[in-house]
Amino acid sequence: MSDIEMLEMDDVCIKENEMYYKPSTLTDTPMHYCPGCGHGTAHKVLMEVVEEMGIENDIIGVAPVGCSVFAYHYMNVDMQQAAHGRACAVATGIKRCYPERFVFTYQGDGDLAAIGTAETIHAANRGENILVVFINNGIYGMTSGQMAPTTLPGMVSTTSPFGRDVATMGHPLKISELLAQLPGVAYVTRQSVHEANNVKRTKKAFAKALEYQKRGLGFCLVEIVTNCPSNWKMTPLQSNKFVTDKMIPFYPLGDIKVPEGK
Amino acid sequence: MAKVIGKIIIDIEHCKGCELCVESCPHDCISIADTINAKGYQYAIMVNDHCTGCVNCALVCPDAVISVYRKVVREPKPAKIKEVEIS
Numbered sequence: 001m002s003d004i005e006m007l008e009m010d011d012v013c014i015k016e017n018e019m020y021y022k023p024s025t026l027t028d029t030p031m032h033y034c035p036g037c038g039h040g041t042a043h044k045v046l047m048e049v050v051e052e053m054g055i056e057n058d059i060i061g062v063a064p065v066g067c068s069v070f071a072y073h074y075m076n077v078d079m080q081q082a083a084h085g086r087a088c089a090v091a092t093g094i095k096r097c098y099p100e101r102f103v104f105t106y107q108g109d110g111d112l113a114a115i116g117t118a119e120t121i122h123a124a125n126r127g128e129n130i131l132v133v134f135i136n137n138g139i140y141g142m143t144s145g146q147m148a149p150t151t152l153p154g155m156v157s158t159t160s161p162f163g164r165d166v167a168t169m170g171h172p173l174k175i176s177e178l179l180a181q182l183p184g185v186a187y188v189t190r191q192s193v194h195e196a197n198n199v200k201r202t203k204k205a206f207a208k209a210l211e212y213q214k215r216g217l218g219f220c221l222v223e224i225v226t227n228c229p230s231n232w233k234m235t236p237l238q239s240n241k242f243v244t245d246k247m248i249p250f251y252p253l254g255d256i257k258v259p260e261g262k
Numbered sequence: 263m264a265k266v267i268g269k270i271i272i273d274i275e276h277c278k279g280c281e282l283c284v285e286s287c288p289h290d291c292i293s294i295a296d297t298i299n300a301k302g303y304q305y306a307i308m309v310n311d312h313c314t315g316c317v318n319c320a321l322v323c324p325d326a327v328i329s330v331y332r333k334v335v336r337e338p339k340p341a342k343i344k345e346v347e348i349s
Contacts, residue, residue: 011333019330020329023326034278229280
């Protein structure tokens with residue numbers, strides 16, 4: 001017998017063997033999100049990228065209104081709170097005052113795709129050099145699950161109890177495809193955080209977007225298709241299955257627009 | 263042959279028991295405890311030694327409560343025996 005079995009916790013759990021740890025750019029405050037919510041993973045991945053790039057002192061975030069309204073309690077970087085839907089407008093002001101800083105907004109679908117559609121589209125059309133993180137869970141999470149512009153056809157919510165009827169309630173809004181047509185937009189991608197390999201791809205997407213912002217290429221949008229277990233009335237595992245089976249076929253993952261010639 | 267030993271440390275007081283790590287683990291190393299933490303959630307625990315430190319559980323954890331450690335142990339190769347002809 002070798003001495004492999006003899007190795008105890010103290011021998012393995014040392015700094016040199018560390019494979020994964022909570023990034024220092026996240027605070028120790030416990031997150032208020034429901035169990036299994038994708039917001040926590042998205043926060044974590046974004047902050048990992050910030051830590052790895054070493055830009056925690058040079059980045060300014062804009063928190064939205066919605067479930068992620070307390071993002072400034074969890075992200076250990078400079079943050080600013082914006083009025084509902086106006087995060088892109090606030091980020092525009094910050095970026096123009098501090099052009100050398102990195103600026104990102106973190107918005108949900110009710111914030112970015114419903115009340116803030118005008119601000120988002122015009123910021124993208126002006127080619128503002130900011131990163132917009134768009135969390136798409138197809139529902140208004142904070143206000144207990146009303147129908148959002150991104151709700152899937154036939155999906156049940158509290159204001160569409162018989163499923164979304166596209167004849168009367170309209171079709172879901174695909175913000176990423178919409179913004180990708182605008183000339184000021186440099187990078188649009190759609191990712192998810194419900195499985196480990198998707199989390200890795202999301203991390204790469206954030207790193208790319210911040211790199212493009214450093215080079216001043218223009219507006220970058222990273223859409224994250226995620227879950228809302230509480231308001232979909234599912235367990236976290238069931239909600240992740242719903243993301244795989246229903247959300248991703250409607251919102252296909254991948255890069256929608258990349259800068260020409262890299 | 264090298265063997266990989268993985269260990270995870272779970273911050274049980276901040277775990278919310280969402281079971282995403284249980285689902286993501288390819289070696290079924292994680293399970294949900296019968297007891298609860300101060301917030302009333304049944305937290306995740308490590309239940310066997312098959313962990314290879316693949317980091318899947320930590321990547322999907324929404325609350326970043328899992329730290330992963332991996333150590334590669336190389337067993338010494340068996341010494342080669344030279345045959346010496348005795349004439």
